[in-house]
Amino acid sequence: MKVAVIGCTHAGTAAIVNTAKLYPEAEITVFERNDNISFLSCGIALYVGGVVKDPAGLFYSSPEQLAELGVDTRMRHEVTEVDTNSKTLKYCNLITEETGTYTYDKLIVTTGSWPIIPKLEGIKLDNILLSKNYNHSNTIIEKAKHAQKITVVGAGYIGVELVEAFQMNGKEVTLIDSADRILNKYLDTEFTDRIEDSLQKHGIKLALGETVERFEGAEGRVNKVITTKGEYESDLVILCIGFRPNTELLKGQADMLPNGALIVNDYMETSCPDVFAAGDSCAIHYNPTGKSAYIPLATNAVRMGTLVARNLVKPTIPYMGTQGTSGIKIYEDNIAGTGLTETSAADEGLNVEAVMIEDSYRPEFMPTAEKVLLKVIYEKESRRIVGAQLMSAVDLTQSINTISVCIQNRMTVDQLAFVDFFFQPHYNKPWNFLNSVGLQALPAAAKQQEPVMA
Known part of the structure; x- marks a missing residue:
């Protein structure tokens, strides 16, 4: 069995390693256009901020490790064309410019995503950078040494983490x-x-509700960002606007979402026979809505890549879908979320209600008893949980993983009220805060009085 893999980051590495272990007789050839593999891009802000001193820790595999598994890893090789009917691909060695054709039995597409780059005046000025891969992170670190005024465009996870790192x-x-x-x-x-x-208390300037119109510079280097509402002097600009899937190779051959994300079934198969996909290049089943959605997360990628290997020969283990569970730490706050927000649920046309509590996570007689803010979103009629968010100065983010399981299993907010959680004063109260938010959501006639604890 000849297996071709295009791309080798989260999903690709998981698919390759598991395929090699499950099918030791397989001939596995990997085509990777970069000079490194398996970089944890979610660690860029930690690397830029100096928390991670040795970048080697941000890689969890290497061509040498894959070679030990019998994998032929062709670095700096770009696939230029795929013909799913003839099961062939064309590639180019980016160093020697040598080209070739490879015939496969199974194709695994883990081409990932690429940052969205707006077509704006001045976008090609020096010191306007992207934040996606290892080379980007090294460039950001080097350029930041000589910059004092840094502007980040895009207030998603990566953007927020970067402004914190720069401010610190x-x-x-x-x-x-x-x-x-x-x-x-x-x-x-x-x-x-x-x-x-x-963020503002730490001196970070927020320019929200503003769209970048152009960049200005001098001597080929950016020095100002112009928005719809103002202008900001900048020695360095980092673009974190979002990502789009890298799927041009299968355009017109495989089914995709409007944004180009490959549509896969529960077994990671695309609409093309013997072509599998995983990671940021494809859509995924989103349990809160029951629809396919584009949710580029490393956790989704490694699960999908692992399932590709398990289902490569025949459908064996279906994917259970995702809740898009994620977390972030900003200064002293630990934050996590899963599923739909109240806002996004409304955008999806779901009739939802939300319940929120803010309470000490453990008994007040303990030396410390930090507050936890927890919000749960549920469908009004079915009372099915569709999302949750949590924030606390103490790390309670694993509780969001619990609610992720609840969403995956289509549990109701009423059931959450009475789930069995342990009690120990070091960690929680007799009514865990997850129980408490469920109790708070119970219909008025059915609310239970909390028992008096001796």
């Missing part, structure tokens, strides 16, 4: 986003308001 390194930082609040795809206003306040 003593830079003057501005965060621009066309939306009127940060992290608007992940969190509702009750959470983003607090995070924005924290």
